[in-house]
Amino acid sequence: MxxxxxxxxxxxxxxxxxxxxxxxxxxxxxxxxxxxxxxxxxxxxxxxxxxxxxxxxxxxxxxxxxxxxxxxxxxxxxxxxxxxxxTKDKKFVTARHSLKSIWKIAIAGSQQKKLVLNNLTDRFITGTDEKNYTLIRFDIIESLKKLYDEIKDEQVKELALDLIEKEEDTKYKRKYASVWK
The missing domain is CATH 1.25.10 (Leucine-rich Repeat Variant)
Incomplete structure (x- = not known):
C-alpha cells in the first residue's frame, strides 16, 4: 500500500x-x-x-x-x-448504507453471488417485522438492479421481479417495479 x-x-x-x-x-x-x-x-x-x-x-x-x-x-x-x-445495525442510516453496498460482494464470484442473493432474498421475504421494512425492500430491489446492470445476469433480474410480485401492497409493488423500468 x-x-x-x-x-x-x-x-x-x-x-x-x-x-x-x-x-x-x-x-x-x-x-x-x-x-x-x-x-x-x-x-x-x-x-x-x-x-x-x-x-x-x-x-x-x-x-x-x-x-x-x-x-x-x-x-x-x-x-x-x-x-x-x-445491515441490521441499531443506527438505521448505518444499516442502510451497508445494505446498499452488499451487492458489490456478488460481483466477486459465483459463491459470493449465491451468498448475497440468498441473504437478500431471505431478508426481503422474512423482514416484514423490521422497522422501515418497505424501505429495506426497496434497497434490496435497487441493489439487485445495480448487480444486474453490472453483470447482466438474467437470474438476478428474474429474482428481483419475483420478489416484487410477492409484495401485496399495490403502492409498494409499483414503487419497487419502477426501479426496473
Whole structure:
C-alpha cells in the first residue's frame, strides 16, 4: 500500500469532518477497482464492523463490500456474516448504507453471488417485522438492479421481479417495479 492510500485511511479519523468525508469518498472510488492492498486493511476493517462507532461500522462495511473483488483468498465468504450484521445495525442510516453496498460482494464470484442473493432474498421475504421494512425492500430491489446492470445476469433480474410480485401492497409493488423500468 502506498503512502497516499495510508494517508487516506488515516484521514478517516481526522478531527475535520470534511477531511474524513473526502478520504472516504476517495477510498470508495479507489476500491471500485481491484487493488493489491486489500489484506493490509482487511482485519482492521473487520474489527471496525463490531468495535467502531456507527461511522466506522458503515465505512468498514462499504469498504469490505468494495474490496470483495480484490479478495482472491475469498475471505469475504468467511467474514460475510459480520458484514451482513451491519445491515441490521441499531443506527438505521448505518444499516442502510451497508445494505446498499452488499451487492458489490456478488460481483466477486459465483459463491459470493449465491451468498448475497440468498441473504437478500431471505431478508426481503422474512423482514416484514423490521422497522422501515418497505424501505429495506426497496434497497434490496435497487441493489439487485445495480448487480444486474453490472453483470447482466438474467437470474438476478428474474429474482428481483419475483420478489416484487410477492409484495401485496399495490403502492409498494409499483414503487419497487419502477426501479426496473
Amino acid at each position: 502506498d503512502s497516499t492510500i495510508k494517508k487516506l485511511f488515516e484521514n478517516l479519523i481526522d478531527d475535520d469532518k470534511d477531511v474524513q468525508y473526502e478520504a472516504f469518498m476517495n477510498l470508495l472510488d479507489i476500491t471500485n477497482e481491484k487493488v493489491n492492498w486489500a489484506y493490509e486493511v482487511w482485519d482492521q476493517l473487520l474489527k471496525d464492523l463490531t468495535e467502531g462507532d456507527n461511522h466506522q461500522r458503515s465505512r468498514a462495511a462499504q469498504f469490505l463490500c468494495n474490496l470483495a473483488k480484490s479478495d482472491p483468498e475469498k475471505r469475504i465468504l468467511r467474514d460475510f456474516s459480520t458484514v451482513w450484521a451491519v
